[in-house]
Amino acid sequence: LxxxxxxxxxxxxxxxxxxxxxxxxxxxxxxxxxxxxxxxxxxxxxxxxxxxxxxxxxxxxxxxxxxxxxxxxxxxxxxxxxxxxxxxxxxxxxxxxxxxxxxxxxxxxxxxxxxxxxxxxxxxxxxxxxxxxxxxxxxxxxxxxxxxxxxxxxxxxxxxxxxxxxxxxxxxxxxxxxxxxxxxxxxxxxxxxxxxxxxxxxxQAPDAGVLVHADSAVLQYGPLAAWRTSGSLGGAFAPRGRPPVVRDSSGRIAVELEPDQSIEWTPGAATPLGDFSLLLGALNRSEEGGEDAVELEDGDGTRVALRGLPPAGPWQQAAIVYRGGKGTRFVNGEAIDAALPPAPATLKALRLGGGGKFSGALARVQVFRRALAAEEVARLHGLWKKEQQTPQPDPAAFAAEPAALSPSLVAMSAAIGQTALGAVKYLFTETTGNPGASASGWLAEPVFLDDGLAPDTRYAYTVKIRDPLGNVTRASAPVEVVTARVLFRELADDFGAPRDYLAGGAAGTIWDGALGAADGSAPEAIAAADGVLRLQSKGTVWDGGAPRGAFLFKIVSGDFTAETTVADYAGLAARRVPGNNDGGLMARVPALDDAGPGDDLVQLNFFPIWSQGNMVTSLDGGARPQRGNRLAWDAHRHLQIIRCGTRFYFRTSADGTAWHEMPGSPVERADVKGLPLQVGLYHASYGGESSFVSFDRFRLTIRK
Missing domain, CATH: 2.60.120.200 (Jelly Rolls)
Known part of the structure; x- marks a missing residue:
């Protein structure tokens, strides 16, 4: 290729x-x-x-x-x-x-x-x-x-x-x-x-024929600090004086310049030019004269002003091609009559904007190390025109509006974006500025969890969509959500009270039960002591086979957030694990046939062997896709499963504060729509040796 x-x-x-x-x-x-x-x-x-x-x-x-x-x-x-x-x-x-x-x-x-x-x-x-x-x-x-x-x-x-x-x-x-x-x-x-x-x-290195290539699609919104180029000369455009702002401009992420603002690129040392071509993607709002705001500096300090920007109008492409010292100007792929000064022999700096004339926006700047033929300029303009495609829907919309899943957590998802120009990304923005809120940054997936919010506080969110070329939709209308404590019931168990759940059952605790022999389960221990819950079994599985492993659960209807911390894991200290020791959080349909034949469940585990670390499992009858984060022995001990309707989010943390989305998260399970689930802690040995996992805390937040 x-x-x-x-x-x-x-x-x-x-x-x-x-x-x-x-x-x-x-x-x-x-x-x-x-x-x-x-x-x-x-x-x-x-x-x-x-x-x-x-x-x-x-x-x-x-x-x-x-x-x-x-x-x-x-x-x-x-x-x-x-x-x-x-x-x-x-x-x-x-x-x-x-x-x-x-x-x-x-x-x-x-x-x-x-x-x-x-x-x-x-x-x-x-x-x-x-x-x-x-x-x-x-x-x-x-x-x-x-x-x-x-x-x-x-x-x-x-x-x-x-x-x-x-x-x-x-x-x-x-x-x-x-x-x-x-x-x-x-x-x-x-x-x-x-x-x-x-x-x-x-x-046989690939040809590096482009000296300067700056694309606004990669920039972050806000005042421009530096616009790095990916051309062979490297460097970056930097503001001269008051910085311009990166924002949406007529459907593209762009660098907005006012008449007193300019940016300048310097390669460090003057570079011999010879034949060259300069291409600009620009939106010019200047009524007159703004097209002159392009300036090249020669190695001796001489500055040459070029009429490089297009005339006033919408997004356009302008090009200046120098061949044998003579320049030709193009606007939207067509050569136009224009007197251009002699080309500089070297390039020490390139300035765009300023001079009190140009008002508009820039989306792309390119300098080629050769003179483009007129046919090439026309073809590049044709590609430029094809790029002007706003993703759909425009404005963007929510598929699931922001909803509080706990007094400190809000979940939302966007309607899927569509474009012929590559993979889209999504930006969720909180608009009130109330404490704890954050913007998502551009995400590859149309889902966002905003964590660390203040309880009993009003927030509002918008979403928009962009493609790889910087085409961007309008933002959706803001949707409000309140993190009201009264909407939730919170349960916790720090396992401080001694309890043998196999011998004494779950009555009087936050739990509703534990699986036993009558359920096709073969636990050896489900017991709390000294602030730790130990789940132990031998020859057990949670892959649809039998016997099932240990499971302590609470029956939950509706949305929830379940969180636990792994205290110990058989073989962890010596890194010699019996069997394929497996344990963590699980949410399971209680009755086998309610969501289709066989076990239906999702799991987030602590599984450092086989270079996995933590792993997400979704068992749906016979299908059992799994995705790990490949942290191996550095697996995170803090685990979290969040249910929002038929969508399940899986997150892990090294410290219980900074949470990381698992590969494969979220998982959509339409088959469990409206069904109550057993939510809790599980273990399986996946081998003939006895093994265990222990936990030192469990938290469950249930939306009423």
Whole structure:
């Protein structure tokens, strides 16, 4: 795959495969965008897109066959596991998958084969925000990781990679381990390249033909501190004097300039120019003269004023192209008659705005290291016009209006946004400014929990939607919500009173019961003593089989927030765990047939083995999807499940204060609509040895 086959600024519904298998890679509803990073054109994955090949993984990449994966990538912020390309699916057995990425996890950040065969980058991942050549080479005996042509890690192994599974780019499988970064090229060979060949590939750096590339779509709202560029010269536009403001301007996130405001970019040292092209996306409100507010500074300090901005009007694209020292001006893809001064020989600074003339907004600034042909300028303008698509619905709307789930927590969700230009994001904003409230920041998912609110306080929220190019909807009308204490009932158990729940039952406590033999459960202990509740069992499961493990529960109708802290876990201190010891919070339908055949439940556990950490499970009859946060032995001990209608949120915390949304959260369970649930603490051993989990607190907030 080569980005040279794609058009800058365009979404990528299809990426042709130039390898011997031919075919193509197709995206789903969410499409990556062809963008720039460090002056290099690349496909920008934003953590929610996946491309799937029109062909299955061939036999040449199955079993213990040799292969090479080589890619030019730039990852602005490296997460634990980000998959660039995969085949072989997920789920084991050990050595049966094939996923290759740019992640930070020491065990599987570079290579995922499931289990023992995984590998990370030795010494940590390559530096974020820079271009790197990554190569993984397997010769049937040893797998080697190369970074920029140099050997980084190696391990002997035998693989059993599945044959005929889908080939994906941008994620390991749909919905898992998305890549959030840039990909300029990707090659997969059915052979092991030698070290010299890998170094030759690493020496073929992608072209960095764009000197300056600044896009307002990445900016945060408010006064502009710095507008960083992703061109090859780096640097940032900085305010000169009073800073301009980043806000929505006629449907785009933009830098708003008043007549006395300007911004300036300086590369540090003067750069030889030669032929070059300057492109600007601008909205000009000036009645006259504002189009002159573009100024280049030569290395000797000479400033050259250019008529680079478009005339007054809506969003437009202007271009200035210098070829052989002679300049041509374009507005909206068409050349116009305009006298332009001689081009500077070098570029030391670029100023936009100021001079008391320009009033308007800027959305994009680009300087190319060559003279664009008139046909290229026209094509880029055509792409610019295609970009002017406001996501829908406009204005944005709530799917579920803000609702208090406790005196300090409000939940809400947006109506799903739609656009042909890539994955959308959502911004929830609290408008009263009352204590504890916060804005969500741009979120990939249409849901938001605002925590830490003041009880008995009125709040109001809006939501809006943006796409990767900075097109933005109008905000929804504000919706009010009150965190009234009288709406809730709060229960707590610190397990200070000794109690054997198997022998003495739950009467007189906050609990309604515990499962026993009559329920198909085989607990060895459900007992409180010295401020700790211990759940213990042997040979038990919670996967739809039998016997079930230990479970202490409260029956809850309607919305709730359940929270607990794990005190201990069998084998934790020695990191030698009996069986697959599992325990945490659970919400379960009491009667097996009420939500369909078999057990119906959701769980959030403490499960540090198998590199998982904490894990979300949703058992729905025979289906049992699970997602972990991969914290392994650093798993969070504070667990929280929140129910809001048919939606369940799962959060963990290291300290009980700062909560983190789990991968896969929220989970939608339409089958439990209107049903009461057993909510409480569970354990299962998943093995023939006895094991336990203990808890030192439990809190339950129920909406009346």
């Amino acid at each position: 080569d980005v040279a086959d794609l058009e800058l600024g365009a979404p990528v519904p299809v990426w042709p495969n130039r390898g011997t298998l031919a075919g193509e890679f197709r995206s789903g509803d969410a499409k990556p965008i062809v963008d720039l990073a460090g002056g290099t054109t690349a496909v920008r994955f934003s953590g929610g897109e996946i491309l799937t090949a029109s062909f299955p993984a061939p036999r040449a990449l199955a079993g213990n066959s040799s292969f090479t994966v080589a890619a030019w990538v730039n990852n602005p912020e490296v997460a634990e596991s980000e998959c660039i390309v995969s085949w072989g699916g997920r789920g084991g057995p050990d050595g049966a998958t094939a996923q290759f990425g740019y992640g930070s996890h020491g065990a599987f950040g570079a290579v995922g084969h499931w289990g023992f065969a995984d590998m990370g980058f030795r010494g940590g991942p390559p530096a974020a925000g820079a271009w790197h050549h990554l190569a993984i080479v397997f010769d049937g005996v040893i797998e080697r990781v190369y970074v920029n042509g140099e050997l980084n890690n190696a391990a002997a192994k035998m693989l059993l990679v599945h044959e005929g599974r889908p080939v994906h780019v941008g994620a390991s499988v749909p919905g898992a381990e998305f890549y959030d970064g840039y990909l300029a090229s990707l090659r997969v060979y059915g052979a092991a390249l030698g070290e010299t060949q890998v170094r030759e590939l690493a020496a």
